Amino acid sequence: MVFVTISNFCKSSVKFNKKYQLKFIDSLRLNVKGGHGGNGYPKYGGIGGQGGCIQFEANEKVTLNALAKRNKKSPIKAQSGEDSSKARVLGRRGDDLNLKVPIGVTVFDEKNKKIAELNEPGDTCIAAKGGIGGCSGNNFLGTRGQERIVTLDLKLIADVGMVGFPNAGKSTLLKALSRATPKIANYPFTTLRPQIGIIEYSDFRQITVADLPGLIEGAHANIGMGHKFLKHIERTKLLLMVVDLFGFRFSVIHRLRTCMQNIYALNKELELYDEDLLDRPCILLLNKIDKEGAQSEYDQIKEKILDLKSHTSDCPEELLSNRFIQFDDVHVISAKNEIGIDNVKASIRQTLDKYAEENLNDASNELKPNSRQITGENH
Ligand SMILES: Nc1nc2c(ncn2[C@@H]2O[C@H](COP(=O)(O)OP(=O)(O)OP(=O)(O)O)[C@@H](O)[C@H]2O)c(=O)[nH]1
Ligand SMILES: [Mg+2]
Known part of the structure; x- marks a missing residue:
């Protein structure tokens, strides 16, 4: 970008x-x-x-x-x-x-x-x-x-970075989470530059969220200026993967990618851009639950998203990665009608805190001297 x-x-x-x-x-x-x-x-x-x-x-x-x-x-x-x-x-x-x-x-x-x-x-x-x-x-x-x-x-610095294909509802979600007023429209690439919004909690804690322009397949190879967008998530601590429950079709000449295929495709773009991103804490948000038929779309995939590796059969070869993200949390939401938004806010906070604590523990363990050395044991 x-x-x-x-x-x-x-x-x-x-x-x-x-x-x-x-x-x-x-x-x-x-x-x-x-x-x-x-x-x-x-x-x-x-x-x-x-x-x-x-x-x-x-x-x-x-x-x-x-x-x-x-x-x-x-x-x-x-x-x-x-x-x-x-x-x-x-x-x-x-x-x-x-x-x-x-x-x-x-x-x-x-x-x-x-x-x-x-x-x-x-x-x-x-x-x-x-x-x-x-x-x-x-x-x-x-x-x-x-x-x-x-x-x-x-590269932008934000606590949380949103990734998703165009039209998934990322900007609508940013608006629901924060006071930001991003441009929202029913066509791909509405967002052309990253936008930062701040989630404010009742105890005045603030968490920053970056809404990034939609990725497209091939973003890892800089198609659609993918590098310019992906670079911004490198410095975020938590990824929000936003997908449309009804999938995404780039244009009439492109195939419709189902919601599940979108998740695999995003996994692949992240892997190819920087494999380490797959280890980054990640929350999956399945958007547009307010639309008719959304519940049955969700029912079909709810088991599969918990274990991406074991359900690759309905995913085209070209979208498959070597490794798969393990989501820390999954939410079904409507960014537009603000359904499930409070849960997302709570989940973002909890996940960030959980990893911050783990990092702290890891750091203090590294500092601790080896107990065997202290007692003089050498066998
Ligand atoms: N029904 C419904 N429509 C939604 C929802 N969230 C977003 N939309 C609509 O989906 C379209 C795209 O929303 P955006 O928020 O602009 O999507 P985006 O992911 O930011 O798109 P790009 O900026 O192009 O990457 C708009 O017409 C929104 O009104 C939702 O929860 N339910
Ligand atoms: Mg947008």
Whole structure:
């Protein structure tokens, strides 16, 4: 998903126009350059100072919009190293330029190779190295700093991420769960950008939910910009898989995929994108129970969804995965008529709390010294 990608190396006539400034950016390209190395002083064997580096540092208070706004110059340069002189034989090193970037940013180089992932506050990476100072090895001529175009790709952070095919009712559900007002319509791809809503509980606890654009088969291979959407669930703690009890048909030329087939297909997209997502806590929501005939659709599948692995017979080969999600909870709901929504809210909270506690226990067990070592047993 790209809301807007902005580069700092576009021509001045198309530089950051107002329209773009208002939008949320989740991808930003920057032309960065390390400082030039200072020249050496041959007469005294003096060494020029090294050029400063461009460093990115993750910070919770900054957005990509703010970063783009503050860094319109292209390239963004770090300070050059000082030339060596009679008074200062070893030239001073150029200052590094520390650019604050949002947490959750992945940095890529021109060839789309990952340079770093900055997921925690204070995480840093060097985006462009400074040039070496001049010395006898390089004829006392300082070298240029590294220049490159880097892309900062931001993943949303939310506690819960919704996944589903188009038209399943994800945005309707977000509206029912929170005060968000997403666009809802009876056609696929109504949602084009992720939206975040906040579930508020009576004790003021808040849980954030991201409504993502609908996936399509092949999303793992970036069909329908699947990567851009799927990347956002990487940083969520809990998945809400939303499916229409009556299945989904992409268009008249596509086959209708039943509800059960949709579940297998989503399982497969998750597996192919990142197998670890199958181990993520996941709640299945079967939507549109208010529609006529929905109860009998549900009755046909209610046993099967509890054990996906054992009921693959009515699933086409191309939708089958190697591994299957084990749902933490399943709810039958009507997002539109708000049936079952309170149960979903409670289930989200309980599931998040259960896993948070388990993680805490795991962490404290790792810290505990081995009891055998304490007692001195060695057999
Ligand atoms: N009858 C019924 N219709 C629903 C329900 N939930 C959603 N809908 C309808 O289904 C259609 C699609 O709903 P959306 O919430 O836009 O679906 P979505 O999953 O966000 O779709 P994309 O943004 O395209 O991925 C709309 O016409 C909704 O009114 C429900 O519980 N019952
Ligand atoms: Mg939507």
